[in-house]
Amino acid sequence: MLSAEMIKSLVKSEEIVINPFNVSMLKTASYTFTLGSLILLLQKGQTLDMRNNDEILLETTIGPDGYLLEPGAFLICETAEILKLSHRIGCKFYMRGRGSRKGIDFVGNEGFCEPGSCGGGRDGRLALVTTNHGNCPVRLFCGVP
Numbered sequence: 001m002l003s004a005e006m007i008k009s010l011v012k013s014e015e016i017v018i019n020p021f022n023v024s025m026l027k028t029a030s031y032t033f034t035l036g037s038l039i040l041l042l043q044k045g046q047t048l049d050m051r052n053n054d055e056i057l058l059e060t061t062i063g064p065d066g067y068l069l070e071p072g073a074f075l076i077c078e079t080a081e082i083l084k085l086s087h088r089i090g091c092k093f094y095m096r097g098r099g100s101r102k103g104i105d106f107v108g109n110e111g112f113c114e115p116g117s118c119g120g121g122r123d124g125r126l127a128l129v130t131t132n133h134g135n136c137p138v139r140l141f142c143g144v145p
Helices: 004-012
Strands: 016-019 035-042 057-061 067-069 074-085 090-093 110-113 125-132 137-142
Touching: 004 016, 035 125
Parallel strands: none
Antiparallel strands: 016 074, 035 057, 035 074, 067 137, 074 125, 090 110
16 A cells, blocks of 8 residues: 555656646545536447447536436546556555445445556546446536546
């Protein structure tokens, strides 16, 4: 586990790249990422076949009024920040705080980025497998942790 000072040092040396990096999002031993604008949705009415990877994901974005995630709904979104790791650093990421108290799970409880990886999503952003496990619709907004 890295301290905030170590994270800042590794960002300064570019062994960890977080772009944009906002020091106010740095916690005692973590960094808080925010929600980006891209959303990928499974096409409704489609039967998914685990032997194939040919399902069509519909791409949309979160607008200024947010995106309403209904109870039980599933989508893939991404962080606003780009993450790149050196070959000697890996990281785990977890859901915590405001989203989990509203029934939202952005990472299936946790995720992992291999050393030397670039976020795992589009252009180095973290891909967030997102589900509303609550019983109320929740409005998602860009830039919110």
